[in-house]
Amino acid sequence: MQAQWSTRLAGAGAGLVNGLFGGGGGMVLIPVLSRQGRLKDRQLFATSVAVILPVCAVSAAVYLFRGSVPLAAAAPYLVGGALGGILGGKTYGKVSTLWLRRLFAAFVLYGGVRYLL
Amino acid sequence: MKEWLIPLLCGALTGMVSAWGVGGGTLLLLVMTLVLGVDQRTAQGINLLFFLPTAAAALFVHRKNGFLDRPTVRQAAPWGAAAAAAGAWIATFVDPAVLKKPFALFLLYTGASTLVRSFLPQKEKKSGSG
Numbered sequence: 001m002q003a004q005w006s007t008r009l010a011g012a013g014a015g016l017v018n019g020l021f022g023g024g025g026g027m028v029l030i031p032v033l034s035r036q037g038r039l040k041d042r043q044l045f046a047t048s049v050a051v052i053l054p055v056c057a058v059s060a061a062v063y064l065f066r067g068s069v070p071l072a073a074a075a076p077y078l079v080g081g082a083l084g085g086i087l088g089g090k091t092y093g094k095v096s097t098l099w100l101r102r103l104f105a106a107f108v109l110y111g112g113v114r115y116l117l
Numbered sequence: 118m119k120e121w122l123i124p125l126l127c128g129a130l131t132g133m134v135s136a137w138g139v140g141g142g143t144l145l146l147l148v149m150t151l152v153l154g155v156d157q158r159t160a161q162g163i164n165l166l167f168f169l170p171t172a173a174a175a176l177f178v179h180r181k182n183g184f185l186d187r188p189t190v191r192q193a194a195p196w197g198a199a200a201a202a203a204g205a206w207i208a209t210f211v212d213p214a215v216l217k218k219p220f221a222l223f224l225l226y227t228g229a230s231t232l233v234r235s236f237l238p239q240k241e242k243k244s245g246s247g
Contacts, residue, residue, distance in 0.1 A: 046175075
């Protein structure tokens with residue numbers, strides 16, 4: 001019961017962040033699901049993608065409806081993303097991501113400072 | 118050629134590492150705004166669209182491998198979708214400058230917690246057949 005509500009609220013928090021900032025919902029969802037301790041790493045990640053996908057679809061629909069997305073500018077990112085996604089999915093678990101994760105964290109911190117100034 | 122080649126490469130790279138579980142949907146957004154100089158709201162819109170095919174492709178593979186926990190998806194997705202509609206509505210109405218500071222705090226929190234967690238002992242990180 002309690003886990004159910006924390007899952008729902010984590011979903012809502014992820015949705016709000018995703019809609020407001022155009023991404024990052026997984027950053028809210030994954031730590032909560034991880035703390036619940038029911039799912040292993042791969043399940044945790046795959047499941048969070050499955051939650052974020054409809055969330056993103058709703059956000060994207062609103063952005064499109066409000067005219068905030070130039071499709072021509074988006075196209076090359078999407079093509080690249082699909083290719084990278086397939087490649088990444090196939091190689092998942094075969095690459096150690098520890099240092100990549102730290103590099104990413106440092107880049108996000110840098111981003112935070114840049115946005116704050 | 119350069120106008121689409123750099124975005125394509127940035128898309129492929131971020132798509133790949135986010136399929137590995139690194140990036141959390143903010144990596145491309147930050148690359149666009151901080152490195153490529155795309156304006157905030159456009160970058161947010163592109164980032165959202167970007168996630169759809171990338172996630173669908175990754176999800177297809179993950180689902181085939183049986184990694185989805187359906188009860189969690191059923192509980193979190195409807196709440197997430199409702200909150201996303203509200204968040205996206207707000208984001209497309211207010212001045213993007215208003216969201217800069219909250220976004221900065223979110224990034225600082227995210228970066229710090231990702232960094233901290235990367236130093237904690239992992240529970241069977243690379244289990245299974247890889």
